[in-house]
Amino acid sequence: MSALPIGTPPIPGDRLARFAVSSRRRRTDRAARGLLLAATLIALIPLGLILYYLIVKGLGAWSWSFFTTDPTGNTFFKSESIGGIKSAIIGTIEMVALASLIAVPVGVGVALWLVEYGQPRWFAHAVRFFIDVLTGVPSIVFGLFIYIALVVGTGSSYAGYKGSLALSLLMLPVVTRSAEVVLQLVPNALRESALALGAARWKVIFRVVLPTALTGMLTGVLLAVARAAGETAPLLFAAGATNKSTTDLGQFMNALPTQIYKDVTSPTESVVNRAWGAALTLVTMILILNLIARLIARRSRFA
């Protein structure tokens, strides 16, 4: 007996007609499928609109001097130059780089401990629980944490490295949990063979486990970096706001999200255009990081 495709209309005189799907059920099926497809397309509309507006408005703001001058803070007279976003780009790159330098070793270290040691068990459970707690903390609360610990606590003011610390708190759970998943995928046989050959535990970790898991962990790290680069809230009360370019992490530091947030409330059109230009810059940076992460994930055996 040949299989009856679902939704086949009844053929008159066919012995199988009584198994066929009634037209009402067929219509319901088609309508429901249509609705699900429509919902998927609706979900994509905002992405299309956002990217379209970013490109149209943002490209209009881009120019050579846009990337090579600092914002001036002049907003009242049209004749005055409002400047570009140089300090914001420098600040974002530098603060995110430092945040990664902090969050990646710590995050991978904690993940290594969880996977390779993880004793006593109650302690491992507690560590996992608290890492999960960190995932759910609103990003502005991270900024307040750093404010409490390093601004009020030391009686000093905002600084770039404090912004980095706030961002690293935000990255930490992402790095740890993704590294943990990848480390768990390293086959135990690899560890056991190395141990059987007489390698010490630390050598097994550094020469066998970490190299095997490297590409997979890189994906998680890049996604965490991309997330940190787009955050405004943790920087507001940790890195401060300034127009000046500086590479000194002890000073107030500008960042792309901070610059956009400042410009968005301006009544002056040219300043708002600067926000669009900065937003396009930021989104381009983040999309490139995402793209690299996906390419690496595709190459890696575990990801």
Place this chain on the structure above:
Amino acid sequence: MERSPLARLPDRALKYGLTSLAALILILIVYFFERLFVEAHPAFSAAGLFGFVFGNNWNVSAEHFGALPLVVGTLITSALALLMGVPIAVAAALYLTELCPRRLLAPLTILIELLAAVPSVVYGLWGIFFLAPKLQPAEQWVADRLSFIPFIGGGVVTIPNYFVAGLILAIMILPIVSAIAREVMTTVPPDHKEAALGLGATRWEMVRMAVIPYCRPGIVGGAMLGLGRAIGETIAVTIVIGNAPQLGRHLFGQGYTLAAVIANEFGEATGLHRSALFAEALVLFVLTLLVNALARIFVVRTARGSRTPIVGPGEAPGDLQAAVAVGA
């Protein structure tokens, strides 16, 4: 073969080093929590815990801090986000896991995930300069037609308002809710689906009778993770909600949320005002903590309930938990 004590030294060092790193994280979080509590204490003792959370008066110049308008604003915007975002996200997940042609699967999945890559401040920028002005005539039309319904109709429609904030939040939580829903749907045992199809069910009947009931707790969990995001989201909401610290009279009027108040006022706050903002952060922190803990319980329950292991061929075990943790 015994190693000499000296040769074992790096082993010990690594083990204790990593253990203390893990312990450091715990200590740090407890320290932050404790300091937040200390900083928030003056505001709680000035109005009482109940008076702070349910006091309907946020007046900075009079030094009177009752957070009810902000709590309500947070609840309204998050509820709107769930109402609009979750059905779309779940439907998209169903389409991608059960109906989507194979060739379209990867591109569509990536596009939906890209929504999560757009920074919060860019959503705010787009929301206030594109979405809110474009929506205003439609909102006014709805408000005029439905003027007999309290809260929705009647009032003056402002450009920044609760509805726009809720819509932006709906877009922002869509990728995470959809990702969790997809992960949960892949845990449905194939024999359930094949049994439904074998009994003559159409595709939709199979989805309705085999997939959805099986995934319900996981979908609820995913929605709650989205809720946690929506409650804590700061910058985009601050830009599109209008920042008016009164109890919202209607859907298309200006409001305020807990997170937005902190972002806006913390810079100039001193004394009791600053303490009140810390108290808000504490309320926010506890709220998101509860929502996230509940969400995890739901999602993990679905994962445990599946008889087939979550590991498909060539798939990572624990992907689900990782997706929950990473929020991707």
